[in-house]
Amino acid sequence: MRRLACLLSAALTAAAPSPSERVIAPDGRETLSVNGISRTVLVDPAALGIPIITQSYAQAAGMKPGMIEIGFRVGPVRIDGHSAVASIRSGPGEPFKRRIAFAEPAYAKGFDGVFGPASLADPVIRFRLRDPQPGERVISLPMVGGSGMFGNWGSRYVVITIEGEPMRVILNPRNPRSTTNAGGAVRLARAYGGQLSARRRSRRSSSA
Template sequence: MIRYALATLALPAILAAAPAERVVTDTALVTKANDAEVRLLIDPGAPAMPILTEEAAARAGLKAGPFGIGYRVGPVMVAGRSAVGRIGLGDAPAKRRIGWTAKPYLVGYDGVVGPGGLPDQVVRFRLRPAQPGEREVAIPMDADGGLFGNWGASNGVLTIDSQPLQVRFNLHQDATIATAGAALTLAKALDGTLDDDRAEAEIAFGVKRPVRTLRLAKPFAIGPIALTSLLARTSDFGNAEGIAATGTAPDPDEIVVTAKGKRDHKRDRVIIGRAALAGCSSITFDKPAKQIRLRCR
């Protein structure tokens, strides 16, 4: 059984009552960390804590405090340091905790920040001009916590087979990618099978994970978005052995997590890529309402 906690909203009412919002049309933000100019990526799937590269942190004169940070990509931990510094994120520069890592979140940027770290109560990513026939769908939003409080990413939360499934959005990669645990949940609920193709996909901070194509007999739907195939990360938290293969049997070396006991569904996550969002004009993060709203055809 699949239960999506979604709501279709009447657009005229939303537009009339909408609070002031920040509209992101260019995801590059040029600002200052202390006195150093930095170019940040505003990314809908990134943590709320601004995270710089080591080089940018050095230019900003940040001195590591006692609190380290870590960003986990499957079994790979990207370790970093943090300190309190002044940084402008669309408002006047203010003291905030800033992290940094050796590798950039995305090549070409000095750092990254998610919508939860911006001062605005409502953050709307405009993907393209609105078109006739669009409707707006709301997904419950929850931050995934982290060090120093709600410094994690802003996730959508769905329920599939009575289990939570986190949803994030990636505007700089076409593919939609599910963690191993999420792939197993989707395969069970939507009659999924794994192709015998094998590749690697970059997730964040240059970390690549092995992936295979997961094909679904029933679509994975989030409002107007309906996916019948996506990439499954086969070597993450969770055990993908339960997914039937359309080709040869899965390579047992691919599946590295076979822990006994109940799986932690809080790690199950699907990152929706740009290709799946082709029919959408905007993604809105409404912090007071604790909603992520998609406006799509």
């Protein structure tokens, strides 16, 4: 099983990144190829483990729908699509084969697809968020994934300890606010001396 380190960084260090490290710009824009066809995609730490591209990109790459259909959500919108195994080249190394999902609507507007850090060949993915601020410190949180037959298709997450128990956290730098379910909110409030005051926001009323 490939080990993956995913780092969110306020800024790049002065030294150049190592050859095994891919640095993602704040806009997440990267160029890679599927079956030799290059397109611009979004690389997002909150994306699913299985790459998702548009139907038009899949057609250009000569992908044919396989037996496994895919259903997923973008905010409150459900998208149903197909999947197939294709060859990905995400850097100077050798291409590798992965199952890729594709659907008619774009997962991310303005991009031909979205790839999570586990969808790239690089062992270390660093997401550059912004310039450094005084008094900041660096915290390293290893990313882990699910288990079982379809475990690697889900989002990668980090595990933090709240009240002595693990809590799974998905890093989403494109969401303007942190969100949790009711149980998570109660645990966080209890652990840090907070209280719940605002009304609950449904997923349908929140921004995608």
